[in-house]
Amino acid sequence: MEQLSQSFVEGALLLVDKPLGWTSFDVVNKLKKLTRTKVGHSGTLDPLATGLLICCTGKKTRELARLQGLTKVYAAVFRLGATSPSDDLETEPVQQRPYEFIHEALLQETAKQFLGMQQQIPPKFAAIKKHGVPLYRHARRGVEVDVEPRTIQILRFEIVSVHLPFVHVEITCSSGTYIRALARDFGKKLGCGAYLFALRRLAIGPYRVEQARTIFEWENYIRQALNQLPDASS
Known part of the structure; x- marks a missing residue:
């Protein structure tokens, strides 16, 4: 678990297909709980909108300003x-x-x-x-x-x-x-x-919604990755 958490602290770029009814902050808060580190996004989508939301974790959040400026x-x-x-x-x-x-x-x-x-x-x-x-x-x-x-x-x-x-x-x-x-x-x-x-x-910019996972897919992916990590005490 520490190994995966550390990878998110070092920084990851997560492409999320935001669902209808969720705010961008809902997505960020969910990812914070899952990754156990700071998370930011590169541009708000209204709750009534869906589609690509770029989220960055840990040290990768330094790139948010650059990502926000993309077309x-x-x-x-x-x-x-x-x-x-x-x-x-x-x-x-x-x-x-x-x-x-x-x-x-x-x-x-x-x-x-x-x-x-x-x-x-x-x-x-x-x-x-x-x-x-x-x-x-x-x-x-x-x-x-x-x-x-x-x-x-x-x-x-x-x-x-x-x-x-x-x-x-x-x-x-x-x-x-x-x-x-x-x-x-x-x-x-x-x-x-x-x-x-x-x-x-x-x-x-170059990132497409087809490359993204839904927030529920990200949740499953992260939880499965945590379960597959070797026990540090063994």
Whole structure:
């Protein structure tokens, strides 16, 4: 057991396929208990999102800043014809609007307008802080605060399929990009409103979700490895 624990202290990079409903901190806390050392992650995924979460243990946590700066690839579903205060399904959709005039050529043309460097206003329900308090706490209290835009880059914005009111997309973007905010702004450009219906992170830099284990697979792997270690007293 000490041998395995020491390997995690020296540092390991764990690719996790985060399940729906778990926060990134839920994953980190689970791995802390399993590996018995410090653990950090390279970029938050919302509870309603799934997909690749890179976690580092022990001394490997020094690499988190580098990993956080890598480009991200997402598969997402945008729901047209309504908006949401949180820009996703965390809050009830509001402001139902007609979307029947939308056609694929318009979607393709609008997607092209988002390519490149730009300023993006984070969602009101984001975890970033204003006056030392996360934005989502201000929003839940009904307190309006000014949110400063952030510089982001959209490298690829592909319309994968259209089943109105749902639009399936794949996006390659810089670190710090909010796909929820992109769905919101995409709906504004179209004139019918939109919010994020589903999100899955496919890649971070060279790391792909296909290489990842679920948190339950990591738990089984680590427990089996512990059971297979020779008894130090023998």
